[in-house]
Amino acid sequence: MSSLSLPDTLPGPRRPSPSSVPSLRWGVLGTGWIASRFVASLQASTSQQVAAVGSRTQASAEAFAAAAGIERAHGSADALVGDPDVDVVYIATPHHLHRSGALLAVDAGKHVLVEKPIGVNAVEAQEISAAALAAGVFCMEAMWTLFLPRLDVVRQVLGAGLLGDVRTVLADHGEHFDPPHRILDPAVAGGSLLDLGTYVTTLATWALGPATRVQASGEMTATGVNGQAAMLLTHAGDATSVLHSTLLTRTPTSGTIAGTEATLTLPGPFFMPGDVVVTSADGSRCVTWTDPEPIGHGALFHSALEVARCIGEGRLESPLHPATSVQANLRVLDEVTRQLGITCSPTA
Ligand SMILES: NC(=O)c1ccc[n+]([C@@H]2O[C@H](COP(=O)([O-])OP(=O)(O)OC[C@H]3O[C@@H](n4cnc5c(N)ncnc54)[C@H](OP(=O)(O)O)[C@@H]3O)[C@@H](O)[C@H]2O)c1
Structure with a gap:
């Protein structure tokens, strides 16, 4: 192409x-x-x-x-x-x-x-x-x-093969938090990984499929939770994702899905409403979908509509976010947790 x-x-x-x-x-x-x-x-x-x-x-x-x-x-x-x-x-x-x-x-x-x-x-x-x-x-x-209109644009771009052979995902999610926010509290399973890292690992496994290899490095906070994690994932066919989460610093929170023919970028915050930009691999052409919705949590309702749609159709799970995908994502987080030596919090 x-x-x-x-x-x-x-x-x-x-x-x-x-x-x-x-x-x-x-x-x-x-x-x-x-x-x-x-x-x-x-x-x-x-x-x-x-x-x-x-x-x-x-x-x-x-x-x-x-x-x-x-x-x-x-x-x-x-x-x-x-x-x-x-x-x-x-x-x-x-x-x-x-x-x-x-x-x-x-x-x-x-x-x-x-x-x-x-x-x-x-x-x-x-x-x-x-x-x-x-x-x-x-x-x-x-x-x-995954239920934002923005992601459905991405879904269709990927489905139409506009990016060519998709090889790379880059994503980060960094927000700064101070105590006493629960994210710093190990007693309630705090840490950057489960709160923020799950967004980047979800994007990567959604676009490239389950990880076949996970490599991680990171640091803990003084309160005893994961402060930041850098993650390098390999997916089927040796596609690669480079991911980062942190609660120590504010980072761009952008997402990129790159293929051999074009690169799709989700300007930060990639996990909220926002534009979708596709640029040809040689940089000569660029097409943008402009999101009419404001950035923010006002868009949470889209996930509730997906629940209502599925229940109305008699489904027990959403085809847009099935249990197998959820578990593939959590297996990545489990492996990062293991490599970083994070002690799991007790669950109720
Ligand atoms: N989708 C998003 O953008 C987004 C954003 C933020 C958070 N989240 C997720 O939402 C969940 C809640 O986060 P949050 O920021 O809303 O937390 P939060 O402000 O601390 O609220 C959690 C609520 O859970 C209840 N609760 C029950 N047992 C608790 C306990 N042992 N300690 C603390 N609270 C307890 C409390 O309500 P009662 O006192 O009334 O029982 C509390 O108000 C997290 O899993 C987080 O990942 C999602």
Whole structure:
């Protein structure tokens, strides 16, 4: 393929419209940072109903419900998953509690959307998806990037072979955090890897397939969590990804998927709404898809629409983010964890 075969425009995204999917009744477990943004995004951009919230304390549940206009507030996870007027539970607790929260919801017969990472390792991911499958309920990791319109443009560019033979992924995710943020706390499975690194490893395994080899180096923080990790992955056919995550410094957070004919770049933050730029390998042509959505967590609703679409179609997992892909990603993180000598936090 020559640079002349790049189209004049990139294909537009094919995401479902909010009105084309069933309006589910959501229960939210956890009242923290992401829970409030997820609820605000659903309420602003969809006809999904946020019906209930669950917290460790009744007071926190009631405060969250009052602020967000949610009808029912539950003072325990058990009460939330037992709410007969909840169809799907969104697990928005710290990583080490995803497994217990998800299994509780699944056992109660609820569909689940579990924040990323779905579990702290591949074994937990497998356990959760197997339980959901056995219970006949839908289960998905809330890796929201994969459901953004931006990523559907990328999906189509890759599917059309516009990049040629895809050989390389480069991605970084660096944000600076200070205590007492949970990311610095080993007791809640903190560290850059599971919070930020999972975005870059997901992009790499999504574009190039499971890793066949993983090499990592990194450093710990004084609080005892992974501060930063540099990761070199090999994929089928010796394709390569070069990845980095850090909680110590702010880095460009950009993503690149490069092929023999063209290079696709996702200007940072690559995991949020933003443009898609495809440049021919000789640099002579460049085509850009411009994202109309603002950068930010207002776009979280796209993952909820994917849940509603799949449940409406009677699916138990999303074809856009199946359990096999989730587990392939967590196997990479498991191996990085092993090589860096990170002690896994106990899970509940
Ligand atoms: N998609 C994204 O962009 C994104 C962004 C940030 C975080 N996340 C993910 O979302 C999850 C939650 O992150 P967050 O930043 O929202 O955390 P957070 O602000 O600390 O909130 C977590 C909530 O979980 C509940 N919880 C239950 N047991 C807890 C415990 N032992 N310690 C602390 N909280 C506990 C708390 O609610 P109650 O007190 O009401 O029980 C708390 O407010 C993480 O897994 C993270 O990876 C995703």
